[in-house]
Amino acid sequence: MPDSIIDTLKKEIEGFDREIRSEKIGKVLEVGDGIARVSGLSGAASQEMLDFETSNGVIKGIAFNLEEDNIGAIILGDYLKVKEGDVVRPTGRVLSLRVGDELIGRVVNALGEPQDGKGPIFKSGAAEVFYPVDRIAPGVTARESVNTPLHTGIKAIDSMIPIGRGQRELIIGDRQIGKSSIVIDAIINQGKETRYSRPICIYVAIGQKESKVAKIVDTLTKAGAMEYTVVVSAPSSSPSSLWFLAPYAGCTIGEYFMHQGKDALVIYDDLSKQAWAYREMALLSRRPPGREAYPGDIFYVHSRLLERAARLNKENGGGSLTAIPIIETQLGDVSAYIPTNVISITDGQIYLEPELFNQGMRPAVNVGLSVSRVGSAAQTKAMKKVAGKLRLELAQFRELAAFAQFASDLDEGTKKRIQRGKILSQVLKQGELQPMPFERQVAAIFAATNGYFDDIDSEKALEISYQMLGYMDKMHQGVFAEILKSGEISKETEEKLKRAISEFKDSNHE
Numbered sequence: 001m002p003d004s005i006i007d008t009l010k011k012e013i014e015g016f017d018r019e020i021r022s023e024k025i026g027k028v029l030e031v032g033d034g035i036a037r038v039s040g041l042s043g044a045a046s047q048e049m050l051d052f053e054t055s056n057g058v059i060k061g062i063a064f065n066l067e068e069d070n071i072g073a074i075i076l077g078d079y080l081k082v083k084e085g086d087v088v089r090p091t092g093r094v095l096s097l098r099v100g101d102e103l104i105g106r107v108v109n110a111l112g113e114p115q116d117g118k119g120p121i122f123k124s125g126a127a128e129v130f131y132p133v134d135r136i137a138p139g140v141t142a143r144e145s146v147n148t149p150l151h152t153g154i155k156a157i158d159s160m161i162p163i164g165r166g167q168r169e170l171i172i173g174d175r176q177i178g179k180s181s182i183v184i185d186a187i188i189n190q191g192k193e194t195r196y197s198r199p200i201c202i203y204v205a206i207g208q209k210e211s212k213v214a215k216i217v218d219t220l221t222k223a224g225a226m227e228y229t230v231v232v233s234a235p236s237s238s239p240s241s242l243w244f245l246a247p248y249a250g251c252t253i254g255e256y257f258m259h260q261g262k263d264a265l266v267i268y269d270d271l272s273k274q275a276w277a278y279r280e281m282a283l284l285s286r287r288p289p290g291r292e293a294y295p296g297d298i299f300y301v302h303s304r305l306l307e308r309a310a311r312l313n314k315e316n317g318g319g320s321l322t323a324i325p326i327i328e329t330q331l332g333d334v335s336a337y338i339p340t341n342v343i344s345i346t347d348g349q350i351y352l353e354p355e356l357f358n359q360g361m362r363p364a365v366n367v368g369l370s371v372s373r374v375g376s377a378a379q380t381k382a383m384k385k386v387a388g389k390l391r392l393e394l395a396q397f398r399e400l401a402a403f404a405q406f407a408s409d410l411d412e413g414t415k416k417r418i419q420r421g422k423i424l425s426q427v428l429k430q431g432e433l434q435p436m437p438f439e440r441q442v443a444a445i446f447a448a449t450n451g452y453f454d455d456i457d458s459e460k461a462l463e464i465s466y467q468m469l470g471y472m473d474k475m476h477q478g479v480f481a482e483i484l485k486s487g488e489i490s491k492e493t494e495e496k497l498k499r500a501i502s503e504f505k506d507s508n509h510e
């Protein structure tokens with residue numbers, strides 16, 4: 001018995017490998033405003049996660065500015081707890097996020113930690129899947145062209161500035177003009193999508209007041225939309241580093257669903273605030289400021305993020321990630337640095353205008369200045385059919401209306417076109433929290449562009465269009481079903497649609 005113990009010991013000693021491992025640890029040189037200068041970590045990788053071992057426990061950080069003799073690190077927690085001389089341990093991992101279906105319905109921060117008081121997101125024992133927060137966008141060979149609509153439920157957008165799955169469409173405008181309302185409605189509308197698969201939505205709130213985010217979550221919950229939505233929140237009270245990281249976290253979660261072969265929609269509300277946060281971080285870590293004091297690579301920050309939106313081809317699972325970034329302008333100035341950057345990176349923009357908003361033309365979409373560069377390829381035939389005429393007539397109306405202000409007497413043709421334009425503008429109005437499925441949009445726009453509302457007071461056109469849809473619900477359900485199923489307006493359907501509208505008008509006049 002003792003012999004065998006000795007044998008074992010001998011074996012162990014022979015096998016002893018005298019490998020000396022050196023572990024690099026750093027030391028905090030100085031700390032302030034969420035940024036720490038750390039010595040002794042010259043080998044750290046960009047975006048490598050660091051552990052700050054403070055007297056108050058471990059606080060996470062990431063390597064941000066890599067310089068020769070020291071590095072600038074972002075502290076991702078309460079930086080007041082980090083003190084000069086604290087030990088900093090590199091983790092060897094770049095910043096990553098745990099992902100999974102369990103995120104659906106949850107509110108998380110930029111590090112993926114729950115913020116909704118509903119306990120841990122992942123059950124212990126479940127497979128742990130980590131995704132790097134920064135990832136190279138899929139290459140062209142993995143992509144397919146955008147060909148499926150992402151219906152927002154907003155008439156003016158789905159008809160004239162359609163968004164396709166995998167596209168990047170910017171929403172831009174001043175503050176308090178309905179930008180957030182549009183995207184909230186778009187999320188809610190995904191729950192009503194019956195023609196295509198329902199996308200998973202990720203709403204990223206950047207630098208918004210906590211109370212506002214809570215209100216949005218409440219709205220989404222009441223609408224049943226949290227069943228397919230993840231909210232990533234970096235509220236105004238959180239450090240700027242988290243404002244900066246939140247969009248990446250949202251994008252990463254979206255990528256996870258895209259890689260599952262699903263469609264995902266990520267909304268960044270808004271990237272102006274992310275740019276401010278980045279500027280602050282860069283200035284604090286003493287990077288040289290460029291235009292408008294933003295660091296020189298701010299363009300790269302936004303393009304790298306938005307490039308990750310994609311429609312993958314079949315060989316790569318066929319999933320998609322659609323991105324809707326929001327940019328807030330100051331006094332409508334779209335030529336400022338950040339707006340021009342993001343306009344040039346995206347596949348189109350929806351431009352919201354204060355004058356329209358104040359006149360009550362809401363959503364305040366300026367159709368003339370808005371475009372979607374890939375959208376119409378991703379529109380149903382039915383929508384394409386009614387939308388072409390709509391765009392044209394509205395463009396003519398805008399021209400005529402400007403000119404008619406100065407003309408005393410107008411010929412009949414001009415008057416008619418102006419009346420039609422007014423009706424169309426009214427029919428495109430839409431209150432909040434009333435997203436409309438595309439087959440209903442098609443019917444309403446069909447009626448307006450085919451002159452069925454020409455004889456009514458334009459101020460009443462919106463109300464009448466809703467009444468008409470209500471009448472069709474009761475008497476002609478089949479027409480909606482046909483448009484929904486086929487995605488087209490066949491000759492036969494068109495006849496039925498015309499009959500339904502005429503019948504409604506007759507019944508309305510009695």
Ligand SMILES: Nc1ncnc2c1ncn2[C@@H]1O[C@H](COP(=O)(O)OP(=O)(O)O)[C@@H](O)[C@H]1O
Nearest residue numbers: 174175176177178179180181362363430431432
């Ligand atoms: N379609 C709409 N109809 C009526 N009111 C709207 C509409 N869209 C937005 N609003 C109102 O306008 C205000 C600003 O909207 P919000 O979406 O928060 O603007 P932003 O995100 O551009 O700051 C809110 O009070 C909202 O209720």
Ligand SMILES: [Mg+2]
Nearest residue numbers: 179180181269
């Ligand atoms: Mg907003």
